[in-house]
Amino acid sequence: MVRKDLRARVTLLALVASLGLAGCASNLTGDSYSRDEARRAMVVRYATIDSMRLVKLEGTKSNVGTVAGGAVGGIAGSSIGSGKGSAVGAVIGAVAGGLAGAAAEEGLTRSQGIEITVRLDNGSHMAIVQEYNGENFVPGQRVRLVQNGSTTRVTP
Structure with missing residues (x-):
């Protein structure tokens, strides 16, 4: 007993x-924000995708x-x-x-992530890693980079 x-x-x-x-x-993907990010001004830049690769997020x-x-x-x-x-x-x-x-x-x-390498309009390159949500990015696609302090995300 x-x-x-x-x-x-x-x-x-x-x-x-x-x-x-x-x-x-x-679940902070390219289209998800933490509560702390709400109502903050963010810098938006535009870029062109060079390449992508899947990565693991610990x-x-x-x-x-x-x-x-x-x-x-x-x-x-x-x-x-x-x-x-x-x-x-x-x-x-x-x-x-x-x-x-x-x-x-x-x-x-643990989750699936994606590393997206972009070419900024000034010719420099940047790589951004974010959680992968199934969004299909393709090389040559124009995207927005939304930056808030040290956080940058890629959105179509």
Whole structure:
């Protein structure tokens, strides 16, 4: 009876952690803006696309995955043995769970990106990396570069 209750708690905690990690994913593509970017003046320049290539954008590396994984691992590890064995199992489970949680967070939030190389009207070149949303850019296409401080995005 106690084992069933513990398994149910571990399963529930793992589900909550998974949902929390999914909420950490960012979708800042060429046509998406963060809330902080709203109502800010942006510089617009025009350019011509030279080339594009798909790239991988690494996932987030916050402490959410580590903490959630550590909690789940600690609870699962504490169910092994009794007394000192349970405490050792909890510590080992927490460490292993923390490492697994961090890796899971990075993997779940990893996304496809695109590196777009453009030729500005003054003849200089620039490469911009943004999340790929399926938009089809082609070499020779005129595009807008929208810049806000250190953030630049390419839009048709």
